Amino acid sequence: MSWNWKAICKIKDEFKNGYVNGNWLAEKGGYTIRSGYDWIRYKEHKVGWAKLLWKSWAIPKHKFLSWLILRNAINVKAKLYKHGVCQDEICYLCNTGQETIEHVFQSCEYASLVMVGVCDSLHIPIPTVNGIIWIGRRQWSSLKKRICLAAVMAVYYAVWQPLNQARMDGILLTPSVLVQQIQQILKSRMLSCKVVANVDVNWMSTIM
Numbered sequence: 001m002s003w004n005w006k007a008i009c010k011i012k013d014e015f016k017n018g019y020v021n022g023n024w025l026a027e028k029g030g031y032t033i034r035s036g037y038d039w040i041r042y043k044e045h046k047v048g049w050a051k052l053l054w055k056s057w058a059i060p061k062h063k064f065l066s067w068l069i070l071r072n073a074i075n076v077k078a079k080l081y082k083h084g085v086c087q088d089e090i091c092y093l094c095n096t097g098q099e100t101i102e103h104v105f106q107s108c109e110y111a112s113l114v115m116v117g118v119c120d121s122l123h124i125p126i127p128t129v130n131g132i133i134w135i136g137r138r139q140w141s142s143l144k145k146r147i148c149l150a151a152v153m154a155v156y157y158a159v160w161q162p163l164n165q166a167r168m169d170g171i172l173l174t175p176s177v178l179v180q181q182i183q184q185i186l187k188s189r190m191l192s193c194k195v196v197a198n199v200d201v202n203w204m205s206t207i208m
């Protein structure tokens with residue numbers, strides 16, 4: 001069973017419990033992706049980081065992966081190795097570190113290069129420990145926070161997706177290619193922003 005499939009099964013069980021215990025289907029009048037998404041958002045609103053995550057301008061699939069990361073629900077090799085599912089726990093990206101969630105999304109050399117490239121292009125410091133919580137604590141404008149949160153989540157997704165792809169075909173994109181892809185995503189998001197504050201106009205003019 002693939003790692004992604006296991007993660008999906010875990011979420012499926014959460015939704016099943018939500019149906020049985022929370023019964024959102026009865027409230028919404030039938031299952032839709034939207035009703036499930038809203039239910040999960042409401043459920044997670046009690047957690048501080050979740051509010052930041054859902055309010056950011058990240059695209060939904062990036063938010064969903066970030067939510068799994070923050071819930072420690074990603075099946076990295078260290079976790080699978082502990083359960084005897086894989087032969088080793090060496091990070092596939094750098095081939096040196098232990099593949100834990102903290103390593104893959106924070107300290108791995110490969111992931112760090114992507115994060116540094118994206119943060120440099122936004123002219124912001126490199127987040128420490130947890131990027132989402134770190135950005136949430138900055139004294140920045142709401143707009144800047146939402147864009148930077150979207151950037152961090154795009155980095156997480158950009159690192160995790162090729163990692164899984166590389167396990168199948170052995171091809172790993174360079175960090176600089178990922179940085180360029182993320183910059184394109186962010187620029188298209190920023191073009192749709194309505195910016196009125198001078199501080200935001202000035203900041204965005206340096207990165208567009």
Ligand SMILES: [Zn+2]
Pocket residue numbers: 091092093094095096097103104108109110
């Ligand atoms: Zn690594």
